[in-house]
Amino acid sequence: MSAVPTDLSSTTTSADRIRDDAHALEVARALATEFAAGAAARDRERRLPVQEVERYSRSGLWGLTVPREFGGPGVSHATLSEATALVAEADPSLAQIPQNHHCLVDALRLIGSPEQQRFFYAEVLAGRRFGNAVSELGTPNAKTVTTRLSRTPRGLRLNGRKAYATGALFAHWVPVAAVDDGGRAVLVYVERDAPGLAVVDDWEGFGQRTTASGTVVAEDVEVTTLQVLPRHRLFEPPTIHGAFAQLLHSAIDLGIARAALAELRHWLRERTRPWADSGVDHAARDPLTLARVGELVIRLHAAEALQTRAAGFLDAARDRPGPEAVTAASIANAEAKVLTTQLSLDAASSLIELAGTQSTLNRHNLDRHWRNARTHTVHDPVRWKFHAIGDHWLNGAAPRRHASL
Numbered sequence: 001m002s003a004v005p006t007d008l009s010s011t012t013t014s015a016d017r018i019r020d021d022a023h024a025l026e027v028a029r030a031l032a033t034e035f036a037a038g039a040a041a042r043d044r045e046r047r048l049p050v051q052e053v054e055r056y057s058r059s060g061l062w063g064l065t066v067p068r069e070f071g072g073p074g075v076s077h078a079t080l081s082e083a084t085a086l087v088a089e090a091d092p093s094l095a096q097i098p099q100n101h102h103c104l105v106d107a108l109r110l111i112g113s114p115e116q117q118r119f120f121y122a123e124v125l126a127g128r129r130f131g132n133a134v135s136e137l138g139t140p141n142a143k144t145v146t147t148r149l150s151r152t153p154r155g156l157r158l159n160g161r162k163a164y165a166t167g168a169l170f171a172h173w174v175p176v177a178a179v180d181d182g183g184r185a186v187l188v189y190v191e192r193d194a195p196g197l198a199v200v201d202d203w204e205g206f207g208q209r210t211t212a213s214g215t216v217v218a219e220d221v222e223v224t225t226l227q228v229l230p231r232h233r234l235f236e237p238p239t240i241h242g243a244f245a246q247l248l249h250s251a252i253d254l255g256i257a258r259a260a261l262a263e264l265r266h267w268l269r270e271r272t273r274p275w276a277d278s279g280v281d282h283a284a285r286d287p288l289t290l291a292r293v294g295e296l297v298i299r300l301h302a303a304e305a306l307q308t309r310a311a312g313f314l315d316a317a318r319d320r321p322g323p324e325a326v327t328a329a330s331i332a333n334a335e336a337k338v339l340t341t342q343l344s345l346d347a348a349s350s351l352i353e354l355a356g357t358q359s360t361l362n363r364h365n366l367d368r369h370w371r372n373a374r375t376h377t378v379h380d381p382v383r384w385k386f387h388a389i390g391d392h393w394l395n396g397a398a399p400r401r402h403a404s405l
Helices: 021-036 041-046 050-058 078-088 092-096 097-112 114-126 241-270 286-317 323-355 367-377 383-397
Strands: 146-152 154-167 173-179 184-191 197-203 215-223
Touching: 021 050, 021 078, 041 092, 041 367, 050 092, 078 092, 078 241, 078 286, 092 241, 092 367, 097 114, 097 173, 097 184, 097 241, 146 173, 154 173, 184 215, 241 286, 241 323, 241 367, 286 323, 323 367, 323 383
Parallel strands: none
Antiparallel strands: 146 154, 154 215, 173 184, 197 215
């Protein structure tokens, strides 16, 4: 456990501009190739991707969702999803670090004032990164927030403690979920180097090891009104904010599945021995292996199709918002999340099973795919996706509005 070093967020002062959707995917593919080279070593050594995060945000990809009227590319949700999946295939920890950043940029779109939008969108386009300080430990449920934004004789002051603060370690701004004096939920965008704000690197998850999803502590942090957004308005009227977050989570899981399947292809073609009873001289011709691989490939293509479909529903609900469009987007993203969750876990497990005993050796670090999938997919319970989908199909019920649907 350590206090955050001072140099993790202080370097980015400019970023490239993404021109359009095609340019975004071109940049994402190039970065993914670059990031993949050291991903296994970073995971094994828990070496935080400081330079990679810097390279990632300088590329302009962290500004993909800034609206065009504010100078951003305003890409489609399908492009954002695929760009995220490409990076996740290379290194899912790197792909998860900006996940909350994108969600907090979306919050500006939904509940930011014109002044806040102008200021913070400009920050994003300049390469400044948003972290995350939303969740808390030791509270009765996920919606309970003990962090307080209080009006004092010295102005607004923020106090509280947050957990699972993905991205905060690398951030320039750390949006903190709090409750104000009137009991209303707010988001407070705090500068990372603000006096009284501490980011602690105490993340010890067995997967997604280099996300640095540690702790944020705020002690009497001074805040201005420009930094405070009305979080209580984030889902009223119904918005796509929750489904937007789910699209990014699904994209990360899709990337993990692709990575595991790519490893499986390599091992079956180049390293694995066939089972003695198979009657073949090469693992890639084992009939039972071929059947399993065929199943996984079909599920991969189905997951990709549902992911693209879900992104289209998000585009429609963003451009023409309304309860029905938001519900359709939420259900479509729940369907995609079911497939990407299950596929990432099964592909990562099948990699070890079909590749054989040699694949379990620590030097290969192939277990990172399952560890990453298992850790990331517990972000929200996929069993409740089945419930939401079934209740909507059978009873016409709209899902509840929060960051997990």
